[in-house]
Amino acid sequence: MRIRTVGIIGDSMEKPELNKIAEELGKRLAEEGISIVTGGREGVMGAASKGAQSVHDRQSSSRVIGILPGTSQEEGNKYIDYAIPTGIGWARNQIVVLSSDIVVAVGGGAGTLSEMAYAWAYNKPLIAFNGVDGWSSKMGDKAIDDKRKDKILSAKNVEEAVNIIKDIFSKSHQ
């Protein structure tokens, strides 16, 4: 029954280069019937959610889930279907990652870096966009520590990221 989810993490500032990627990524994943998980705020989170909303409607199985730091269902961006206010501040970064089958990073500062670290620690497949401004460009093809044998995957554009995601899902049985 469980619906497949991809977490999209990245800069909360409005950076056109990153937002363009995030919106296209959200759109493409929604077209595949995949639901989106974000931290519910602006920047990459808002753009990815907007992209997903542009495709899906109530007849699609794709929904946008926003895992919010505060206590109000209204604090997130306007593209959220399910608002999950956690009330635990940036500790909610752990929950963004845990609620995602796969995590994709698009740029990002300290918050995104903490999420990439959690994704690694919790053994989630992690894809980092390269060639952009922010932490995702520094982490592709690297191991965060030696507790995992694999590396962070790297994508240079949306199509490559979507192909990696579809490949991972096709190899899992859920």
Next chain:
Amino acid sequence: MRIRTVGIIGDSMEKPELNKIAEELGKRLAEEGISIVTGGREGVMGAASKGAQSVHDRQSSSRVIGILPGTSQEEGNKYIDYAIPTGIGWARNQIVVLSSDIVVAVGGGAGTLSEMAYAWAYNKPLIAFNGVDGWSSKMGDKAIDDKRKDKILSAKNVEEAVNIIKDIFSKSHQ
């Protein structure tokens, strides 16, 4: 965009009397297109989720969201559409409540009592089933403290609970 949610809280033990109510409540809410939020485990949580799943399909706007205490998307009952593993143990009770527009309690022990307390503290409309075994029967028509002017609402059966819920949603503008 935000989809209406009702949180259903209650006993995690399998008690037929409570499960019957919870399953019927989940079913009726799903028929109204309302999504269900639970703590993702067994007992009332599992029964409510099962009831909702029996109605909705991918063409309905109703989904079942499970806010899980552990770190695995697989730890919840099998009727969950969106698994939100929080990794924060029973502190996730705060998130169950915050993610719900309205909270309904069906029986319940210490965990449910903490959720009723959070629902009150976070100013959520709270409906408690009476005439059943557990804390919900003790809390209807009472105020938990004097920080709110209203009282916990009381329902004696599923139809009454659904009517209260529809009435609350009809008065709100979201």
Next chain:
Amino acid sequence: MRIRTVGIIGDSMEKPELNKIAEELGKRLAEEGISIVTGGREGVMGAASKGAQSVHDRQSSSRVIGILPGTSQEEGNKYIDYAIPTGIGWARNQIVVLSSDIVVAVGGGAGTLSEMAYAWAYNKPLIAFNGVDGWSSKMGDKAIDDKRKDKILSAKNVEEAVNIIKDIFSKSHQ
């Protein structure tokens, strides 16, 4: 090495009757070399911390630990030795309880009720003041649910509470 701690929970409003009990309780426990854990805010939390501070100094082994809901070390009352800002809001109620060997409730509203529920769920010895305004008076000598075989202990004054606490510690081996 671990220093014994007693959590003191209760009303965050300033109620003279409750504050008098809490301050005396904090003082008496500090005299016994026991450290105090509170939620770090006002009312019973502040009064208990003030009482403990009135006794202990750097030569005593007693300290006051404040488990704060916000992110600032400065947000608590002024009697805190160790400020633990959690940034997780009222979900910190779980941590107040988990950090205490024994929990004592003095009055209290919804927040205190959630802490009593957590104390029960996490199997902590729990003492509730009776004869005062608030939830502690309603819970003494009761079981919150049937997952524990014991009952919430009841104290009618500070001396009785201190004797119960000393008795519990004398029976444990830490």
Next chain:
Amino acid sequence: MRIRTVGIIGDSMEKPELNKIAEELGKRLAEEGISIVTGGREGVMGAASKGAQSVHDRQSSSRVIGILPGTSQEEGNKYIDYAIPTGIGWARNQIVVLSSDIVVAVGGGAGTLSEMAYAWAYNKPLIAFNGVDGWSSKMGDKAIDDKRKDKILSAKNVEEAVNIIKDIFSKSHQ
């Protein structure tokens, strides 16, 4: 009243090179009357706590505080004075940082990286050991993002770290 605290973060694996630094750092800070905050587990956390314990006794104002991921006061290393079990898993990394006036990183993998990110996001002074194996060596003299104007401080040995810490405390007024 509030007692000064330094958080020591780093590898949870037992790496002699890192443990030697951590133990010496804990010892030197305890000699200065500063209390230690760690995540309460092994490796750098255990070594720093052991170092601090070797100096302080009940007549010193220094204590060791362990912010634990699980729910048991007994789960941490044996050098903890105050065990703070959070029950929130690695989300407790946020609390380790928030409970520290200054954070020092010694090596470290994904968990330490998340803590460095939180320290930056929550505006804490952050000192990273260089010349060691792990993330601390990669972060000294860098800015994690442009939300702060300063950089992560860098220390090449314990004495340099202690001097930076004393300097920071001497410039603050608490």
